[in-house]
Amino acid sequence: MGLTKNRKAAAAKLKDNTFYSVADAAGLIKEVNCTKFDSSVDLHIRLGVDPRKADQAIRGTVTLPHGTGKTKSVLVLCTPDKEEEAKAAGADYVGLDEFVTKIEKGWTDVDVIVATPSVMPKIGRLGRVLGPRNLMPNPKTGTVTNDVAGAIGDIKGGKIAFKVDKAGIIHASIGRVSFKPEMLLENSMELISTIVRMKPSSAKGTYLKSVSMASTMSPGIKIDTKSAAANA
Numbered sequence: 001m002g003l004t005k006n007r008k009a010a011a012a013k014l015k016d017n018t019f020y021s022v023a024d025a026a027g028l029i030k031e032v033n034c035t036k037f038d039s040s041v042d043l044h045i046r047l048g049v050d051p052r053k054a055d056q057a058i059r060g061t062v063t064l065p066h067g068t069g070k071t072k073s074v075l076v077l078c079t080p081d082k083e084e085e086a087k088a089a090g091a092d093y094v095g096l097d098e099f100v101t102k103i104e105k106g107w108t109d110v111d112v113i114v115a116t117p118s119v120m121p122k123i124g125r126l127g128r129v130l131g132p133r134n135l136m137p138n139p140k141t142g143t144v145t146n147d148v149a150g151a152i153g154d155i156k157g158g159k160i161a162f163k164v165d166k167a168g169i170i171h172a173s174i175g176r177v178s179f180k181p182e183m184l185l186e187n188s189m190e191l192i193s194t195i196v197r198m199k200p201s202s203a204k205g206t207y208l209k210s211v212s213m214a215s216t217m218s219p220g221i222k223i224d225t226k227s228a229a230a231n232a
Helices: 005-011 022-028 080-089 097-104 117-133 148-156 181-197 225-230
Strands: 040-047 059-063 074-077 093-095 112-115 159-163 169-176 208-215 221-223
Touching: 022 181, 022 208, 022 221, 040 181, 059 181, 074 080, 074 097, 074 148, 080 093, 080 148, 093 097, 097 117, 112 117, 112 148, 159 169, 169 181, 181 208, 181 225, 208 225, 221 225
Parallel strands: 074 093, 074 112
Antiparallel strands: 040 169, 040 208, 059 159, 208 221
């Protein structure tokens, strides 16, 4: 399939074989956006790691200073004594058995699932449904906790989870096209800095292999990894 007229026009605004600073990319993203809606802006970060090795399977969370521009829906799986706390904190769905049954039947219409440690044995079997969708609660991402209210506050306030895929790439949303460039810059640097700090000692060679910024269906803007790492 050939490129659309709008996509060609957007790509023409980027110089061939040019790598931009994060600040310049944040300023350009609106110019090369091809959609009429408020597109998501994502960072794609390729790391020099082997995801097959446990200590190099980079995974974590980061709270973006300006959030992602999207209100996330949260399901809390918990015992009855925690339900009121979850509802008061702003959870969109709260319960246990009824949602376990729904999920077993394929329901996954939420952005994040938080669970208390006591219910993990009951929801462990949901991994086959939730795992491929990155929805399985995990202590490393703060989604398995007794502090239900705190977890919901973090998620609603701009906390995102990220992990490296099988190809060694992290894909993460850092805002919307409507964000001011400085907001995208600050969100980007918060994510990059967090990932740089997580570099495993066993990873050899170049850690940040490539970084690009792109909005939905727009051409990717290549970012200079040396300047990004230096400012992280």
